[in-house]
Amino acid sequence: MIEISHLTRKFEHFTAVDDLSFTVAEGEVLGFLGPNGAGKSTTMKIITGFLAPSSGTVRVDGHDITENPMAVKALIGYLPEGAPSYPDMTVLEFLDFIAEIRGFSGQEKSRRIEQVINDVALGSVCEQSIDTLSKGFKRRVGLAQAILHDPKVLILDEPTDGLDPNQKHQVRQLIRNLAKDKIVIVSTHILEEVSAVCTRAIIIANGRIVADGSPQELEARAPTAAGLTEAPSAPGRLEAFFRSITEQGAL
Amino acid sequence: MGTTGIIFKRELAAYFSTPLAYVFIVIFLVMNGIATFDLGGFYQRGQADLQPFFNFHPWLYLFMIPALAMGLWADERKTGTIELLLTLPIQLHEAVIGKFLAAWVLSGCALALTFPIWLTVNYLGDPDNGVILAAYIGSWLMAGGFLAIGSCMSALTRNAVIAFILTAAICFLFVVSGSAIVMNAFTGWAPQTLIDAIATLSFLTHFEAISRGVLDIRDLLFFAAVIAAWLLASAVVIEIKKAN
Numbered sequence: 001m002i003e004i005s006h007l008t009r010k011f012e013h014f015t016a017v018d019d020l021s022f023t024v025a026e027g028e029v030l031g032f033l034g035p036n037g038a039g040k041s042t043t044m045k046i047i048t049g050f051l052a053p054s055s056g057t058v059r060v061d062g063h064d065i066t067e068n069p070m071a072v073k074a075l076i077g078y079l080p081e082g083a084p085s086y087p088d089m090t091v092l093e094f095l096d097f098i099a100e101i102r103g104f105s106g107q108e109k110s111r112r113i114e115q116v117i118n119d120v121a122l123g124s125v126c127e128q129s130i131d132t133l134s135k136g137f138k139r140r141v142g143l144a145q146a147i148l149h150d151p152k153v154l155i156l157d158e159p160t161d162g163l164d165p166n167q168k169h170q171v172r173q174l175i176r177n178l179a180k181d182k183i184v185i186v187s188t189h190i191l192e193e194v195s196a197v198c199t200r201a202i203i204i205a206n207g208r209i210v211a212d213g214s215p216q217e218l219e220a221r222a223p224t225a226a227g228l229t230e231a232p233s234a235p236g237r238l239e240a241f242f243r244s245i246t247e248q249g250a251l
Numbered sequence: 252m253g254t255t256g257i258i259f260k261r262e263l264a265a266y267f268s269t270p271l272a273y274v275f276i277v278i279f280l281v282m283n284g285i286a287t288f289d290l291g292g293f294y295q296r297g298q299a300d301l302q303p304f305f306n307f308h309p310w311l312y313l314f315m316i317p318a319l320a321m322g323l324w325a326d327e328r329k330t331g332t333i334e335l336l337l338t339l340p341i342q343l344h345e346a347v348i349g350k351f352l353a354a355w356v357l358s359g360c361a362l363a364l365t366f367p368i369w370l371t372v373n374y375l376g377d378p379d380n381g382v383i384l385a386a387y388i389g390s391w392l393m394a395g396g397f398l399a400i401g402s403c404m405s406a407l408t409r410n411a412v413i414a415f416i417l418t419a420a421i422c423f424l425f426v427v428s429g430s431a432i433v434m435n436a437f438t439g440w441a442p443q444t445l446i447d448a449i450a451t452l453s454f455l456t457h458f459e460a461i462s463r464g465v466l467d468i469r470d471l472l473f474f475a476a477v478i479a480a481w482l483l484a485s486a487v488v489i490e491i492k493k494a495n
């Protein structure tokens with residue numbers, strides 16, 4: 001369970017995350033939606049312990065992120081925006097490093113690495129250095145490092161951003177497969193992604209929650225005035241709703 | 252292996268996965284050879300010691316050590332891996348120390364590979380090998396001081412070249428603060444305590460004391476304190492700047 005309570009983060013005088021409160025339970029795949037600059041990444045950086053909150057609390061499985069960051073970090077698998085990884089390492093070296101940091105050694109380490117290489121289909125590029133990989137493969141390396149320790153909580157910041165449609169499909173498939181009895185938070189600004197993988201969506205704008213519900217509920221709230229009479233598909237309705245509430249929020 | 256050790260191992264391997272480690276070692280050896288045998292008048296002096304060799308080290312480190320340190324944190328920030336690293340279950344000080352140790356061990360390897368110069372002086376004469384060992388230790392400690400400064404400067408920016416320049420500039424101040432030029436400029440008008448204080452901060456003063464073969468605990472503690480202070484400063488800077 002992730003409990004976020006009155007979370008606020010300021011940069012200088014700018015408030016990127018503004019009094020955010022919500023909880024996520026096991027089994028939920030939460031889509032974190034919002035326009036660019038809404039505060040999605042900042043929220044994720046706080047949950048994962050990279051940034052300190054200006055005020056408010058984050059608890060993961062009962063552990064407070066500021067009081068016990070090590071316990072929280074051990075529970076979380078995190079794919080930061082852009083899937084950064086060490087370009088000079090090969091895929092195997094990189095996963096080996098992550099596995100050791102996560103406390104695995106010997107056979108267990110080899111087994112885990114082999115498993116994630118299978119899960120995200122990295123077999124063909126194992127020995128290649130990461131800077132020679134295509135964007136899709138780099139993203140999969142980032143996913144592999146995030147799921148290597150079979151974390152209870154998976155936080156993925158724009159996991160499909162910049163991928164081609166096939167790669168997007170594969171990554172979504174992967175997230176769906178991983179989601180069982182985990183907590184997954186996926187940020188995106190692609191609305192069809194929410195319908196495709198999430199059980200719940202939170203839309204944020206200007207650091208505040210503007211909507212929270214299942215994708216179907218949010219679609220149902222799409223205003224008919226949005227002029228989408230001839231596009232009644234589910235993602236289309238969701239998009240209409242998204243636009244109507246986030247545009248209000250920004251001026 | 253502890254977390255510091257895992258990070259140390261990764262960083263050391265990273266040096267050797269690019270040409271940086273090899274270029275560093277080769278240039279370090281070549282420069283030492285030139286300095287010792289050409290500039291230092293190794294043969295002409297007719298003395299069986301390595302003074303010219305070690306006297307050159309502060310100046311050699313001045314532009315070589317920043318190259319080792321510049322990427323330590325600046326590259327993590329530039330590629331975004333800092334976010335990956337610091338959301339793994341590690342403590343910040345483990346990352347700071349692990350990275351520093353990797354660079355320090357690499358500079359130690361380069362230093363150890365100057366052993367042919369030591370063999371030469373032993374072949375030609377009968378040097379005091381105790382003094383030479385002390386000087387080697389002093390040189391390595393001084394490299395550690397430079398590297399710790401470099402770690403902190405690298406944490407300040409995401410641009411490795413800027414980190415290089417900042418490191419070289421600050422190290423230069425720490426070296427020259429004990430040189431004859433600076434000391435002479437202060438003598439006569441400045442109070443003796445100030446002159447002593449400036450000289451005390453100088454890498455040169457402490458290194459020269461050690462390299463004369465006097466392993467005074469105060470000189471060793473000086474370098475240990477410099478390393479500890481700058482690594483602590485690195486951690487503070489990383490904590491403050493990581494959001495940007």
Ligand SMILES: Nc1ncnc2c1ncn2[C@@H]1O[C@H](COP(=O)(O)OP(=O)(O)O)[C@@H](O)[C@H]1O
Nearest residue numbers: 011016035036037038039040041042043494495
């Ligand atoms: N380090 C920072 N310093 C100043 N402003 C920042 C910093 N990081 C993010 N911001 C600002 O906070 C807002 C939210 O950013 P972010 O969380 O990255 O949004 P999102 O991921 O939803 O696109 C943006 O307006 C961004 O400019």
Ligand SMILES: [Mg+2]
Nearest residue numbers: 040041042081
């Ligand atoms: Mg973002």
